[in-house]
Amino acid sequence: MSIWVTLEMTVEAGRFDALSAFLQQNLPNVRGFDGAFQVNLYYDPETRAFLLQEEWTSKQHHQAYLNFIQNAGVMDALLAFMEGAPEVTYYERMVM
Template identity: 55%
Template structure:
């Protein structure tokens, strides 16, 4: 059964115009990473809140992705656009 991951963060004031192309350039690699099923982004202009909703085959697949972007510098580059580290939550789909 797949898992859902949410990442909530606040974009630094005045940085969204730079963040948007950064994300557009990197999203194909996220979506193509082993175990990634979907990635959707939401942005609130008023609060500068960014919500990333991802579906992965497993928490281990997501952990491998986080390790890869930590090692290649993408995570640090993303963090430079944010006021603080993202709040990450994991959810499992309920079959009710």
């Protein structure tokens, strides 16, 4: 069974175009990481709210990915476009 992860952030004013270029370069790495099923991006230009919605095999797979990008400097590069750290939420699928 998979899990869903959301990362919510606010993009710094005037940084969206640079963020878009960064994401174009880095999203293939996320989508190809062990345990990743999908990554969807959403942006509200009025509030500069940015949402990553991801599906992973497990929370452990996602946390392994976070550790990898933290050690590789990718997380710091992403956060340079944001007004602070992301709010990360994990959701388990409900089967009813």
